[in-house]
Amino acid sequence: MNRDAANRTAVERMIASRPHLVSVARAGEVVPGLAGxxxxxxxxxxxxxxxxxxxxxALTGAVLxxxxxxxxxxxxxxxxxxxxxxxxxxxxxxVGPMAGVVAPSMAVWIVEDRTHGGRFFSTLNEGSGKxxxxxxxxxxxxxxxxWLNETLAPLLARALAQAGELDLVATLAQALQMxxxxxxxxxxxxxxxxxxxxSAIAGSGAPAATRxxxxxxxxxxxxxILNPLMAAAKAIxxxxxxxxxxxIVSTMARNGTDFGIRISGLGERWFTxxxxxxxxxxxxxxxxxxxxxxxxxxxITETAGFGAFAMAAAPAIAELVGxxxxxTLASTREMYEICLAEHPEWRIPILGFRGTPIGIDLQxxxxxxxxxxxxxxxxxxxxxxxxxxFGLVRPPLEPFHEAMAAMAAMAASAQHGA
Amino acid sequence: MNRDAANRTAVERMIASRPHLVSVARAGEVVPGLAGxxxxxxxxxxxxxxxxxxxxxALTGAVLxxxxxxxxxxxxxxxxxxxxxxxxxxxxxxVGPMAGVVAPSMAVWIVEDRTHGGRFFSTLNEGSGKxxxxxxxxxxxxxxxxWLNETLAPLLARALAQAGELDLVATLAQALQMxxxxxxxxxxxxxxxxxxxxSAIAGSGAPAATRxxxxxxxxxxxxxILNPLMAAAKAIxxxxxxxxxxxIVSTMARNGTDFGIRISGLGERWFTxxxxxxxxxxxxxxxxxxxxxxxxxxxITETAGFGAFAMAAAPAIAELVGxxxxxTLASTREMYEICLAEHPEWRIPILGFRGTPIGIDLQxxxxxxxxxxxxxxxxxxxxxxxxxxFGLVRPPLEPFHEAMAAMAAMAASAQHGA
Numbered sequence: 054m055n056r057d058a059a060n061r062t063a064v065e066r067m068i069a070s071r072p073h074l075v076s077v078a079r080a081g082e083v084v085p086g087l088a089g090x091x092x093x094x095x096x097x098x099x100x101x102x103x104x105x106x107x108x109x110x111a112l113t114g115a116v117l118x119x120x121x122x123x124x125x126x127x128x129x130x131x132x133x134x135x136x137x138x139x140x141x142x143x144x145x146x147x148v149g150p151m152a153g154v155v156a157p158s159m160a161v162w163i164v165e166d167r168t169h170g171g172r173f174f175s176t177l178n179e180g181s182g183k184x185x186x187x188x189x190x191x192x193x194x195x196x197x198x199x200w201l202n203e204t205l206a207p208l209l210a211r212a213l214a215q216a217g218e219l220d221l222v223a224t225l226a227q228a229l230q231m232x233x234x235x236x237x238x239x240x241x242x243x244x245x246x247x248x249x250x251x252s253a254i255a256g257s258g259a260p261a262a263t264r265x266x267x268x269x270x271x272x273x274x275x276x277x278i279l280n281p282l283m284a285a286a287k288a289i290x291x292x293x294x295x296x297x298x299x300x301i302v303s304t305m306a307r308n309g310t311d312f313g314i315r316i317s318g319l320g321e322r323w324f325t326x327x328x329x330x331x332x333x334x335x336x337x338x339x340x341x342x343x344x345x346x347x348x349x350x351x352x353i354t355e356t357a358g359f360g361a362f363a364m365a366a367a368p369a370i371a372e373l374v375g376x377x378x379x380x381t382l383a384s385t386r387e388m389y390e391i392c393l394a395e396h397p398e399w400r401i402p403i404l405g406f407r408g409t410p411i412g413i414d415l416q417x418x419x420x421x422x423x424x425x426x427x428x429x430x431x432x433x434x435x436x437x438x439x440x441x442x443f444g445l446v447r448p449p450l451e452p453f454h455e456a457m458a459a460m461a462a463m464a465a466s467a468q469h470g471a
Numbered sequence: 472m473n474r475d476a477a478n479r480t481a482v483e484r485m486i487a488s489r490p491h492l493v494s495v496a497r498a499g500e501v502v503p504g505l506a507g508x509x510x511x512x513x514x515x516x517x518x519x520x521x522x523x524x525x526x527x528x529a530l531t532g533a534v535l536x537x538x539x540x541x542x543x544x545x546x547x548x549x550x551x552x553x554x555x556x557x558x559x560x561x562x563x564x565x566v567g568p569m570a571g572v573v574a575p576s577m578a579v580w581i582v583e584d585r586t587h588g589g590r591f592f593s594t595l596n597e598g599s600g601k602x603x604x605x606x607x608x609x610x611x612x613x614x615x616x617x618w619l620n621e622t623l624a625p626l627l628a629r630a631l632a633q634a635g636e637l638d639l640v641a642t643l644a645q646a647l648q649m650x651x652x653x654x655x656x657x658x659x660x661x662x663x664x665x666x667x668x669x670s671a672i673a674g675s676g677a678p679a680a681t682r683x684x685x686x687x688x689x690x691x692x693x694x695x696i697l698n699p700l701m702a703a704a705k706a707i708x709x710x711x712x713x714x715x716x717x718x719i720v721s722t723m724a725r726n727g728t729d730f731g732i733r734i735s736g737l738g739e740r741w742f743t744x745x746x747x748x749x750x751x752x753x754x755x756x757x758x759x760x761x762x763x764x765x766x767x768x769x770x771i772t773e774t775a776g777f778g779a780f781a782m783a784a785a786p787a788i789a790e791l792v793g794x795x796x797x798x799t800l801a802s803t804r805e806m807y808e809i810c811l812a813e814h815p816e817w818r819i820p821i822l823g824f825r826g827t828p829i830g831i832d833l834q835x836x837x838x839x840x841x842x843x844x845x846x847x848x849x850x851x852x853x854x855x856x857x858x859x860x861f862g863l864v865r866p867p868l869e870p871f872h873e874a875m876a877a878m879a880a881m882a883a884s885a886q887h888g889a
Contacts, residue, residue, distance in 0.1 A: 241650075256680065
């Protein structure tokens with residue numbers, strides 16, 4: 054298959070993908086290959102030695118949550134000493150925001166692709182403040198996680214079973230008409246998820262205080278739908294992955310140290326370069342010196358054609374990330390330059406209902422010199438401090454260069470073989 | 472006070488108004504002057520003989536709901552024979568969408584202005600399909616109303632008491648950043664209201680089936696917040712009313728036959744002209760010949776600076792009312808021409824966070840020849856059929872001409888008196 058045909062196939066498969074939110078279960082019971090003393094993390098694979106502060110903090114918290122150690126010091130020793138296996142989420146059909154740590158006892162949303170099959174996973178969003186995904190592991194962080202995983206999760210599973218599965222492509226389509234871009238701004242989508250589940254939770258047999266707290270916590274979290282949308286984006290990008298000859302960028306992910314990409318036609322190989330420091334609006338009291346390099350699997354949203362790629366749908370985000378509403382239009386317009394298609398359902402009203410750009414083409418990135426735009430939360434570089442702002446970032450150029458060279462090498466060897 | 476100073480006072484009072492949603496109670500117990508066999512309706516005052524189909528239908532339904540008659544025929548005879556007193560909502564600090572009929576047993580939202588004082592009222596929104604406000608009174612319409620008023624209303628009152636009052640200016644500000652314009656499009660605002668009440672309803676002592684149905688019905692109604700916002704708009708416009716010398720348009724309202732306005736400096740006098748037929752997108756199977764002339768108090772939203780005046784915030788509405796997303800920007804831009812101020816909190820991201828136009832000036836309308844734009848639902852002209860589309864309409868010119876003449880006459884007599 055020549056490159057154009059391969060890319061057409063990849064993009065058509067991405068657009069045809071139909072991820073639905075179907076249930077909630079324990080990660081250790083449903084995530085493939087997550088077994089024993091093992092933890093998953095965001096981004097490309099990385100060793101303990103090279104990990105940044107927030108990722109180490111989140112892993113430490115996860116060890117405490119699993120009760121594999123009794124103190125943070127003991128947990129860190131266990132992790133540094135090889136007592137816990139690590140792997141990255143992407144190797145297990147899973148995606149996690151920021152540190153993206155997934156432990157066996159954690160609850161995960163289950164997303165199924167109704168077109169291509171396959172199940173994809175993401176943890177429950179913890180909300181804001183001190184949270185594990187930014188590397189915090191204070192007692193209240195673990196207590197909240199415990200409540201999410203032990204009390205809220207079964208309630209969500211029952212509510213989803215009663216309310217029926219949620220079509221995430223359609224839900225995002227609606228949210229894009231309500232000022233979301235699906236990555237840093239998820240106010241509308243989170244309310245739509247909340248509405249989908251609320252009446253079943255209200256009518257459940259759980260104690261009154263539990264019903265009320267469940268809806269208070271879910272309703273207060275304006276990133277509640279980010280994790281399900283990330284799993285949906287994983288389904289979509291996976292549908293475009295593994296097409297021989299295709300130059301579609303099928304994964305982008307960061308672990309806080311490296312920024313990694315994978316290419317549809319280049320199999321499971323990661324191409325990495327140094328993660329950059331996001332630029333944006335920091336909370337009072339913090340400076341750029343406090344910011345960790347770019348971290349998290351949430352850039353899967355941009356890889357699937359939303360997030361910064363759908364920025365024109367979310368002009369209100371300008372104040373969150375710095376910039377003007379004109380910049381939000383420019384962001385989406387620029388991304389059309391490096392994408393091969395427009396999503397037929399994710400339409401942006403202010404651009405005359407044009408679809409969001411989808412199907413990032415490595416070849417076009419090299420030709421135009423335009424790197425993908427990414428919306429992101431900004432983490433403090435030390436474990437446990439948490440989020441210090443919102444901003445924008447681009448990947449390093451190196452991995453794209455290397456991937457292009459690998460494509461050329463593969464084409465050359467195929468020609469020799471022919 | 473000269474005209475400019477008077478208008479400044481009027482507009483400053485409008486912008487300072489801070490309506491909060493505080494409770495729900497029975498209309499007969501809280502709406503001032505609603506007593507005995509009496510019904511309120513939308514628009515300026517009108518006699519039974521001159522009423523259009525949907526208004527007659529809604530009044531007939533209200534008589535049946537109140538059990539003042541046992542059949543529709545008997546109800547109509549009672550109404551035609553003077554057995555029921557009518558007055559318009561606006562004379563009772565109340566506003567109602569479409570037919571806008573308020574009966575003593577109906578539940579109303581109570582909105583209080585935390586700046587200027589005063590309480591304002593609007594019924595619970597019935598949702599879509601066959602509903603009283605479009606003149607339907609089939610048994611299922613009355614049954615739904617009965618459930619809203621007898622079962623949902625007390626639950627809402629308790630939930631509001633527990634969750635705390637809702638700042639409607641702030642809620643609309645948020646909704647405008649989420650693609651609402653607050654009149655024909657209220658998806659975001661209705662979800663925000665839903666979220667405000669859901670956890671308290673879920674935790675209430677009501678039976679499980681009632682809790683669940685309450686959230687199903689409230690969650691499914693994407694106009695749920697329209698009625699509270701109308702009461703808020705009534706509070707805001709009332710704050711600008713009654714300033715001697717002011718040419719601010721402080722009321723616009725339609726009863727399905729007449730379009731009426733009141734002017735801040737001209738007291739309680741209505742100026743009326745024939746209501747026009749809205750232009751827009753009709754549901755399949757209907758033509759313009761089926762459309763009733765413009766009806767309802769919901770144009771109070773435009774009078775208070777949102778609805779069609781905030782159309783640029785809601786580009787997705789273009790498909791609902793016919794037109795392009797460019798038209799939505801043009802709509803708001805045109806309304807700046809006839810308004811004296813911009814609301815400091817109701818900011819429109821895509822216009823560089825400029826505030827919505829507020830404070831319609833009669834003088835500017837006469838100078839520019841630009842009439843206010845109005846977003847509206849379109850009712851079938853026969854009672855009982857219901858909504859047949861969404862569209863746009865402008866008021867007739869006559870009442871503005873007459874009001875301007877009255878202002879001139881008043882100024883002249885004041886000069887003679889001085």
